[in-house]
Amino acid sequence: MSKIPILFLHNRSYDSAERIFSDQEAWSAYEVHLVTSAKYTDPRLQELCQVTVTNISDLHELEVFCGRLIEENAIQYVSTVTEYFVLLAARLRNTYGLPGMTFATAQRFRDKVLMKTLLAAEGVCTPAFAVVHTQDEVLAFHERHGRCVLKPIQGVGAKDLTVIGSARELPDVTECSQEMEVEAFIDAPMAHCDAITVAGDVQFFSAGQYLQPPGAYRQALFNSSVQIEDAALLQRLRGVQEHINRVLGLEDGVTHLEVFLTPELVFCEIAARPGGGGIAETVEFKYGVNLLRAQVYLDCGRREALVFEGSGRAQAAGHLGILGPQNGGIVQILAEGRHRGQVLEVQHVAPSQATSPRHCTDYSTLCLVQGESHQALRSDLQELQARIAATWGA
Known part of the structure; x- marks a missing residue:
């Protein structure tokens, strides 16, 4: 029996692809054609997928290139888990008559003015x-x-x-x-809401609170968040998520929503892909739910393969993204955190960073962390950040 060919557009670390495709039994009936650039190539990818390396910086050229792959390999599904490729993946589906999120729907989750215009007209509080x-x-x-x-x-x-x-x-x-x-400008803390929607209904929902505004990454040199445990707040945020899904017409997908935590909960923006920068990994640690794999399952029409309840390991969980340069002091601090059980996982994304970060997840190091409670973990993270910042001096 021939395998079902799918096209996966990739511009993240090996770790993210491994989290999606490492379960060989789950993907045994599929032939995964992974398209990426030399920057994101890793020899281990060949063990998971058929890898094609090309220039991904010019999206028009990439669209033509992917079109040839679709025709030559009779591709049946197109998938991605990153914002950069969301519209391209949708356009390829439209062009070749493939199932999955359409370009019109994807545009509503990509164009910040269009989404706010539609939502404000339906009573969602926006700036x-x-x-x-x-x-x-x-x-x-x-x-x-x-x-x-x-x-x-x-x-x-x-x-x-x-x-x-x-x-x-x-x-x-x-x-x-x-x-x-x-x-x-909304002067309030920000929450991120990460959900899986199937047939128009939210089947899984989680939310976290950023410790720094994402837009302040150049000054803070950190990007961290802690999962929210307040049941009443989670219920209100879920209600906002469900309202937005209805207005924007989401049928199937994983979304990353950002909301200002004012009394009326003010919308910031939403994306039709899993949260990046450690959020998807944190959700998996806390709830045992793999958002990255869920996105690809839904892109490939595999609703039946979704798992909404898993074996989460952390009572309170969060992530710490370090945007400043690595050094020996940071390595020692994180090693101490691992010994205490505070730091669960450390990914050294780059050996050094000579220039300022280009965006809010342009990390040198990413850590997953846990604590006894939401408030205790916030306090621990603030202390950890202060110690790390001290290694950079003035």
Whole structure:
């Protein structure tokens, strides 16, 4: 019996692919064609998939390249777990008549202005926002709303995000290579909500709270979060998730939603893919639910393979992403944390980082952490970050 060929677009570490495809029995009926670049190539990938290395930076060229792979290999499904490829994967499905999320649906989860326009019209609380093309438009928005945030309409990872506190800080938007939007600054903590939706119903839901605003990564040099345990807050956040899913028309998929924790819960943005930067790994540690694998299962029409309850290992769980450079002091601090059982897993993403981080998950090191409670783990993480920051000196 011939295997079912699928195309998987990949621009993450080997670890993420391993978390998806390592269960050989689960994928025994499938022939996985993994497309990536030299940067993300790892010899171990060959043990999991058929690997094709190409240039992934030019999405138009990549679309043509993937089209040939689809035709030559009779590909039946296209999947990805990263924001960069969400629209491309959907466009390939549309072009070749393949099942899965359509381009129109994917666009509603990718275009920050479109999603807020649709949601605001249906009663979801959103910040004031506007598309901007000139400095005068940004200035006019700032005069009406005060402190505001300028970011690409199809941005990811808080890359190219600018917080504008005064008229003196206005950037020249005419020099931006992407279409930009501006929105009112919300001075509140932020939660991330990570869910699996099947046939329009939320079947799994979790939420965490960031310790730093994702947009502050250049100053903080950390990106960390702790899973929320407050049952009442989780219920309210789940209600927001379900409302958004209905408005944006989500049938099947894994989503990463960000919400400001104000009394009315203000929407920030949502993506049609698993949370990155350690969030998916944290959810798996706490709940035993693999969001990355769930996304690919749903992309491939495998609802029956989903697992919503697993053997989670941590009472309170979170992640610590370190955006500053590695050094011997950090290695020692994390080794001590592992010995105490506070640090569960350490991934050294890069040996060093000579320049400032490019986005909020541009880590040198990623750690998964656990604690006795949400509040205790927050306190432990803050202490851990202070010790790590001290190794960098002034």
